[in-house]
Each structure stands twice: as structure tokens, then as C-alpha cells.
Amino acid sequence: MISMTSQGRAFGIASPVLQWMGLDPSPSIHDRIRAGMHLFAVLPRLTDVVRHDEEGRRIADKMRVSIEFRVLNGPRVVLSFADGRIKTRSEGKSDLGLLFTSCAQLNNMFDGRKVLPIPFKGLHKAGELSRLTRLTEILTRYLKPSDTDMQSPRFRESHVEMSLLVGLSATQQIALQDPRAERIANHLPNGTIQYIILDGPACHVVLEDGLIEARSGTIADPTTTIEIQDIDLAVSLIKGEVDTFAANGSGAIKASGSLVLADEFNTLFDRVGHYLQ
Amino acid sequence: MKKLYCFDKSLALFERAARVIPSGISGNKNPAFAVPGSFPYFAESGEGCRYRDVDGNVYIDYLAAFGPIVLGYKNPVVESAAAEQRRTGTTFNHPTERAVELAEKLVATISGMDWCAFGKNGSDVTAYAVQAAREHTQRRKIIKVRGAYHGSQSWCRHGIGGLIESDYEHVLDFSWNDATEAEDLLLEHEGDVACIIITPYHHPAFGDQVMPADGFLSDLQRLCKRHGVVLISDDIRAGFRLDLRGSHEYFDFEPDITCYCKAMANGYAISACLGTQDLKNAASKVFFTGTYYTSAPEQAAALACLAELERTDAVSHMMKMGRMLMEGLHTAAENNGLEVTLSGPPTLPFMTFANEDNFRRSQRFSGEAAKRGVLLHPHHNWFIMLEHGEADIQDTLDVADTCFRIIKKEFGS
Numbered sequence A: 001m002i003s004m005t006s007q008g009r010a011f012g013i014a015s016p017v018l019q020w021m022g023l024d025p026s027p028s029i030h031d032r033i034r035a036g037m038h039l040f041a042v043l044p045r046l047t048d049v050v051r052h053d054e055e056g057r058r059i060a061d062k063m064r065v066s067i068e069f070r071v072l073n074g075p076r077v078v079l080s081f082a083d084g085r086i087k088t089r090s091e092g093k094s095d096l097g098l099l100f101t102s103c104a105q106l107n108n109m110f111d112g113r114k115v116l117p118i119p120f121k122g123l124h125k126a127g128e129l130s131r132l133t134r135l136t137e138i139l140t141r142y143l144k145p146s147d148t149d150m151q152s153p154r155f156r157e158s159h160v161e162m163s164l165l166v167g168l169s170a171t172q173q174i175a176l177q178d179p180r181a182e183r184i185a186n187h188l189p190n191g192t193i194q195y196i197i198l199d200g201p202a203c204h205v206v207l208e209d210g211l212i213e214a215r216s217g218t219i220a221d222p223t224t225t226i227e228i229q230d231i232d233l234a235v236s237l238i239k240g241e242v243d244t245f246a247a248n249g250s251g252a253i254k255a256s257g258s259l260v261l262a263d264e265f266n267t268l269f270d271r272v273g274h275y276l277q
Numbered sequence B: 001m002k003k004l005y006c007f008d009k010s011l012a013l014f015e016r017a018a019r020v021i022p023s024g025i026s027g028n029k030n031p032a033f034a035v036p037g038s039f040p041y042f043a044e045s046g047e048g049c050r051y052r053d054v055d056g057n058v059y060i061d062y063l064a065a066f067g068p069i070v071l072g073y074k075n076p077v078v079e080s081a082a083a084e085q086r087r088t089g090t091t092f093n094h095p096t097e098r099a100v101e102l103a104e105k106l107v108a109t110i111s112g113m114d115w116c117a118f119g120k121n122g123s124d125v126t127a128y129a130v131q132a133a134r135e136h137t138q139r140r141k142i143i144k145v146r147g148a149y150h151g152s153q154s155w156c157r158h159g160i161g162g163l164i165e166s167d168y169e170h171v172l173d174f175s176w177n178d179a180t181e182a183e184d185l186l187l188e189h190e191g192d193v194a195c196i197i198i199t200p201y202h203h204p205a206f207g208d209q210v211m212p213a214d215g216f217l218s219d220l221q222r223l224c225k226r227h228g229v230v231l232i233s234d235d236i237r238a239g240f241r242l243d244l245r246g247s248h249e250y251f252d253f254e255p256d257i258t259c260y261c262k263a264m265a266n267g268y269a270i271s272a273c274l275g276t277q278d279l280k281n282a283a284s285k286v287f288f289t290g291t292y293y294t295s296a297p298e299q300a301a302a303l304a305c306l307a308e309l310e311r312t313d314a315v316s317h318m319m320k321m322g323r324m325l326m327e328g329l330h331t332a333a334e335n336n337g338l339e340v341t342l343s344g345p346p347t348l349p350f351m352t353f354a355n356e357d358n359f360r361r362s363q364r365f366s367g368e369a370a371k372r373g374v375l376l377h378p379h380h381n382w383f384i385m386l387e388h389g390e391a392d393i394q395d396t397l398d399v400a401d402t403c404f405r406i407i408k409k410e411f412g413s
């Protein structure tokens, strides 16, 4: 029997044929969530590479291009580079496009495996791709740091901030796509959560009508405040190694303000580790 | 000025606990739900309406072990009844005569109920109640109020930890005081709804308490009758603090099943599910048991507690004390230029600050009150006990006045 998935029908090609072509007609929820996180939580951190890293800044200064990452039958994102700044959008025009044949292929690339996406437009600007590659290498260095890098206090701080922002923004994909989190996501309250690492950076999250946005820095009058004792604890927290209730009781983490918001959001945040390492 | 309390031993013991116990202290008793660092973590003893923590701090207690302590800690009548029973042993192969006596006593006390089964915790009996309803109706769905707490079993547990979707697939929510929404659910799932479970009034954590609107409970009762659905009153929190015959007498409605636990035995571990004759056969088909469900000292304690509640007319006294507390807090807040909302019945009062939904002032207020010897939870309703007297309430109001002053100074309004 030839089964037709909805994605297969969009092409008018049966899924076994797509599979034979090396394409994935129906990605697993796991792959979809990971792809969403890679595009909407990890990739936007290039902005932070430009803020935190000298080499990153120099590279970005030279770039004036918008690059699209598109997954066949999946999500897309456009990164615009101009005046040393990077913006991420999920729609709009692009100069240069990279097509990934499946969520799994995109995920493989983010996992550091060699993959060959198909350039589908703007070949004359392909030179920008080597700059982009270098920026992503720098990003990887911050997100998966070596022990030597982590000895520098400044590097550690940047690592923590970027990782926290990845984790916090990745909750959006949990809220949108993770069936286990549906129960929480359906009733997610509005509000803002301030994360303060006492000897390090601060970030905050804005939750509004189901949309979750993570930003660096502080926000006035947050609904909930989470104070984290130090960077070491923040690093363990990001790795999912902390018993947060125990840390709250001991005062290592101090939550104040709306604990309902903290609790619901934390449930989403906790699930990020199932998808991103 | 009295020295402010500190919590060094609580914190040190918590460090030890966190090494060997997940979360250190699990569930709603975890300090994260109160005011970590300005609230006791571990208990040492209790006497009357006073509670002593491991640091030796003594509080006028309005948390009452989250409800069970209704007469007061170490009530001599209850303690001696339990001790007397313990002399014969604790748990046996079979129930003792106390089980039958207590079931008879409860059936005679709680209005409209014909049978009674015992568990240990509230969650045991709410789970049993919905299963008895499912067995009786041969249907799957449970309708409950959004934000209501019925315990920690999978069908109603908070969050998603350890749960799979099918655990709560057949549980539907509606808003308190909105009988139309309940009716819509009944119509949408016609023939598939086993029960509606409610608390007799709405007492969510992290919010004001809400009394039933006129006609709401009778509307639900009518809807249940019309759709052949069992109406369950989860009276675990409010039971024996509003009316000894059950809070359904206080609010004037007729449930098919009622659940009790907290104030039933003044701190001894026992819960009870009661129901009408119609449901007795179905209830007997649910395999409901636990190693300690039959242990007798708790049953003896419950018998003594119920007798003491009757003898002392405890509810009237607690209502009076609760009213004094609520009115006093209102006035003290006003005198300090603050606006507060006091909600719930006088025996289970709660206070929130006006125009605030993040509880920052409540957290500060509770933390400061605890440091001065008064235990008022910032996010969970409070409990009055028989041992609270006018002098205790006055002492509480004096402390509250100081705390309101602090709030006014720090927050402005």
C-alpha cells in the first residue's frame, strides 16, 4: 500500500518515493521540536555572538545579506545582517537560501555532523556563507565550551547568558509543539520573569498570549523574579542538574512574585533538556 | 522589641534533607511555596494554638498542619483516646470495632450519607469517590473546577511530572460559579460523564477564596440529576469547620458523595468517603485498600475529635475568632493606608493585597509576621482552631499592624 501523508500530497508524491529520495515525509514530533529550537532559539543567538565576541563583531560588520534557512515541509527563518547587527524573522524576503531536506538533516547540522543543504537562491552571494559558517563556529564555542575557555570569567559569563537565552527561548517550541506540555501551554499566564545571576548576567522572558520571548538584561517591575546565587549554579541549572525545589529551599535560588507563573514556565523550561543538550 | 526569629536550624536541616530527599521537602510543604528563608521549614512540637519549629521559634499558628489541627495541638481528649487504643496495638490483620463505630458515627453526623469507607489521606478518598462514581454510572469523564485541588493522585495531580496524557484525558474543567459552562460540558459529553466534583466553596491556592454564587450549587445538583451524573463534594479542607453535618448543610445542597480528612481527627492520619444508598453497591466494587487504612488509633482519635467538636460547639467559637481576625486585619490595613481583601468563611480566612496578583506584598507580610511569631501563609488559606482565643487574635493583630507598617513603607500602598 502506498501511504500518502499530508506533506507528501503537497508535492503530489507518495511518501515512499520521498523516502527513496532521501527526504523525510513526516518528521517525528521530536525532530520537529528540535528543528524549531535550532532555528528559533539557537540561531538567533548569533546576535549575542556579535555582542560578546570581538571576532564575531568584525565578521558581522562586513556582512550585508539576508540568509534563509528553510526545511522542506518544515519551519523557515531569515537572518538579516546589516550594519553589524543581526535580526531574525520567520518570514519576508531573503537574498540567499539554504534548503534542508528534512528536520533531521537540519538537526544533524546543529549537532555538528556534516550535511549538505541545497542552496536554492542567491548563489552569487555564496561567499557570505563562509562568514556565516565562521559565526556559527563561534556560537558553538560559546554554547559548548571547552574547559580552557570556561576558565575565563568573561567567557563563562557569555556562555551562561547565551545558554540561558537558548533554553528560555526554546520553551516557545515546547509550548507550541510538545504534546506532554499541552496541559500547561493551554493556560500559560501572561507576565514577565526576571532571571538574575548574582555574580553574572541578567535575562528576562516575556510571556504574552502564548508567545514567549527571551531577552538579555533586566526588565522593570517583573511579575516574577528568580535570583540565582552564582554562575556555577546557573551552569548546573542549564545542564538540568539542579533540584530546583531544593535550591529554592536552601536560598541558592530565590523566587519571588508570582510563583504560579514561575512554576508553569519552569515546567516548560524543564522539558527543553529532552530536546537540546 | 522582641528579637526577630531566625531560621538557621531549619536551613541547616534542609541542607541535610536535600541530600537524601528529592526536593528536600516534597509537595506543598516545600519552602518554595511559602517564603524561603523567612518561614519555618521543620517542626518540633505544638501545644494549643502554638507551634514550635526546630529553631525553637514559637508561633501563633494559622496553618494548623494545612487544616487537620482543628481543636488545637495535643488536645488531651483526642490524645488519650488514641493512646488508649494504642495500648491494644496499632495495625492488625483486620479492622477493630472502632472502624464500625466511626462509620456509624459519621453516617449519623453527616447529613444525607448512608455509608462510609476509610483511607489515610484526602487523595485516597477523592480518587475512590471518582472511581465509585465511574463504577456507578459506567462512564468515564470527570468534571472538576479549574484551579480546585483534589489531591496528588494522577487524575488530578498538579503539573505534568510523572504523568502521561491518558492520566488526565478524561478530566474536564469548568469555572467556579459557572453552571452554564458545566452544562455545556455535560451536553458535549452526554452519556460519558460520571461525576462533577467540587469543593463546597472555591479555595484555590494563590488566589482569593470565592463563595458559591446564589443558585450555583443547586444548579449543579439539578444538572447532575438531569444527566445522571454523581455530584461529589470534596469537603476535605472545609469539613468540620463550617458545619459538623458537612459543608453541604452550610451551603444548602445535596451531594451524592462527600469526602473528609483534615479536621476529622485533629492531626491523626485518616480520611473518609461517604455516600448515599444508591451508590453503595458500586462503591463496594472498587478495590479500595491500603496497609494502614484499618489502623485503629486514628479511628479512636477521630471518634474523640468529633465528640469534642460537638461538646464544645467548636464551629461557633472558631467563627467568632475568625471574624475578629478578619475584621481586625481589615482595620489594621486601613489604618496603615493599605487596602486588603479578606476572603472565605471566618474559620478559613485568607488575605490578599488589593491590586496585586504577584503576591510580593503578601510574601513580605507573611515573612515579617513569621519572624514575629505569627504564621500566616502568603499563598494558601488559613485555618482557625478551637484553641485560638481573643488574646491570641489580639496578639496577631498587633504583629499584623507592625507588618502592615513595613509594607506601607516599602511598597507605598
Ligand SMILES: Cc1ncc(COP(=O)(O)O)c(C=O)c1O
Binding pocket: B066, B120, B121, B122, B123, B124, B126, B149, B150, B151, B152, B199, B234, B235, B236, B237, B261
Ligand atoms: C479540598 C482538598 N481535597 C483534597 C486534598 C488532598 O488531601 P491530601 O493532601 O491529604 O491527600 C486536599 C489537601 O489539601 C484538599 O484541600
